[in-house]
Amino acid sequence: MKIGIINAGNIGLNLAVGWIRHGHDIMLSKDTHPEELRERTRALALGRGLSETELSRFRYGSLTDAAQFGDIVVMAVYFPRLEPVLEELHKDGVTFSGKIVIDTMNPLNVDASFNHFHDLKFMEQTSVTERLQLEFPEAILFKAFNNVPAGLLDIKKWSDGSYPSIIFIGGKSVEDAAQVRTLIETSGFKPQFAGHDLSDSRILEKLGILVHRLADNEYGGDTGIAIGVVKSSSE
Numbered sequence: 467m468k469i470g471i472i473n474a475g476n477i478g479l480n481l482a483v484g485w486i487r488h489g490h491d492i493m494l495s496k497d498t499h500p501e502e503l504r505e506r507t508r509a510l511a512l513g514r515g516l517s518e519t520e521l522s523r524f525r526y527g528s529l530t531d532a533a534q535f536g537d538i539v540v541m542a543v544y545f546p547r548l549e550p551v552l553e554e555l556h557k558d559g560v561t562f563s564g565k566i567v568i569d570t571m572n573p574l575n576v577d578a579s580f581n582h583f584h585d586l587k588f589m590e591q592t593s594v595t596e597r598l599q600l601e602f603p604e605a606i607l608f609k610a611f612n613n614v615p616a617g618l619l620d621i622k623k624w625s626d627g628s629y630p631s632i633i634f635i636g637g638k639s640v641e642d643a644a645q646v647r648t649l650i651e652t653s654g655f656k657p658q659f660a661g662h663d664l665s666d667s668r669i670l671e672k673l674g675i676l677v678h679r680l681a682d683n684e685y686g687g688d689t690g691i692a693i694g695v696v697k698s699s700s701e
């Protein structure tokens with residue numbers, strides 16, 4: 467698959483590194499500090515055991531280049547930067563027409579002291595996914611990966627046999643959902659499809675609040691946790 471990553475930061479880059487070794491063609495872009503992207507990619511990729519040959523397969527471009535390159539596009543933009551990024555894409559005529567767009571984002575805003583907080587006002591009214599669908603009516607939107615910390619998107623971190631379920635929502639057709647499912651499976655994770663109604667992406671964004679509460683109350687503030695779905699083997 468041809469995949470464009472709009473903002474290869476923590477999450478975008480970790481996803482890309484997982485996917486490149488499965489033969490996908492990937493174009494990376496970075497919103498802030500694009501000049502550091504190649505070096506950051508090298509450090510993360512080699513740290514996760516990629517070879518020089520695998521590393522050399524990454525392509526690099528602008529946010530718009532990545533939007534145009536991918537049949538599947540990952541939107542992994544830092545939420546406080548969403549508006550300027552949307553502006554740039556629109557200015558360059560990006561429509562995502564007929565493309566699968568996977569939104570990984572959470573509505574986490576930041577205050578002057580760089581403390582992050584869930585933007586409850588925004589969350590009462592909409593979700594990032596719905597916002598993107600409004601901005602790009604011809605895109606085939608999905609929500610996925612927003613509740614797993616970027617550093618834990620390496621399946622090797624789950625070698626004890628437990629692993630998070632990637633719960634995803636969206637897409638207009640069964641065929642589109644199947645492609646997203648396959649992409650999740652190729653990273654080694656377990657896809658759990660929660661339905662086609664994009665407004666349900668609000669549930670996945672709110673789940674982030676629960677994860678933060680659990681981190682605070684059960685794990686001493688350690689946010690290296692994720693949600694798994696288990697099914698009882700008994701009736």
Ligand SMILES: NC(=O)c1ccc[n+]([C@@H]2O[C@H](COP(=O)([O-])OP(=O)(O)OC[C@H]3O[C@@H](n4cnc5c(N)ncnc54)[C@H](OP(=O)(O)O)[C@@H]3O)[C@@H](O)[C@H]2O)c1
Pocket residue numbers: 473474475476477478498499542543544545570571572573574580611612613614615616617
């Ligand atoms: N990170 C995760 O574990 C994770 C997991 C699930 C979903 N998401 C969602 O995915 C989207 C992208 O998240 P991301 O974390 O991958 O974004 P990112 O681009 O890596 O964003 C982090 C942003 O904060 C800046 N930044 C980082 N540390 C900073 C510091 N100490 N002081 C000032 N600025 C700093 C980065 O700047 P530079 O990169 O330019 O240095 C960048 O602008 C977000 O909507 C997020 O909610 C993230």
